[in-house]
Amino acid sequence: MRCPYDPKPLLGLPMGMLHCPLCGEMIVAGMEHPEYGLLDEEREIMGRVMDRALENKFEQLAERALTEARKIKCDLQDYAEGLLVMINTIQEEYTATCEELSSEG
Numbered sequence: 346m347r348c349p350y351d352p353k354p355l356l357g358l359p360m361g362m363l364h365c366p367l368c369g370e371m372i373v374a375g376m377e378h379p380e381y382g383l384l385d386e387e388r389e390i391m392g393r394v395m396d397r398a399l400e401n402k403f404e405q406l407a408e409r410a411l412t413e414a415r416k417i418k419c420d421l422q423d424y425a426e427g428l429l430v431m432i433n434t435i436q437e438e439y440t441a442t443c444e445e446l447s448s449e450g
């Protein structure tokens with residue numbers, strides 16, 4: 346019997362080579378599953394293992410995405426604060442220069 350797990354929908358996910366959550370054979374995300382036999386009994390057990398493994402994988406991915414999003418938010422805040430400081434400095438310099446010029450004139 347052929348392993349029913351299809352790694353093709355994983356195309357584009359940052360997984361690369363992984364063990365098939367159903368049969369344990371090495372598979373590549375997005376590629377055809379290599380031929381590999383499974384007993385009905387094994388299939389049932391591995392089905393449950395697969396559900397669990399996918400659940401964990403998606404939790405990991407979601408957590409990583411959240412961490413990245415928080416980091417990007419912090420970076421943007423730092424960047425915006427930096428810009429404000431820069432704008433204030435330019436405004437102060439501009440005002441000072443204007444005053445200098447008008448007192449000279």
Ligand SMILES: [Zn+2]
Pocket residue numbers: 348349350365366367368369370378381
């Ligand atoms: Zn498999």
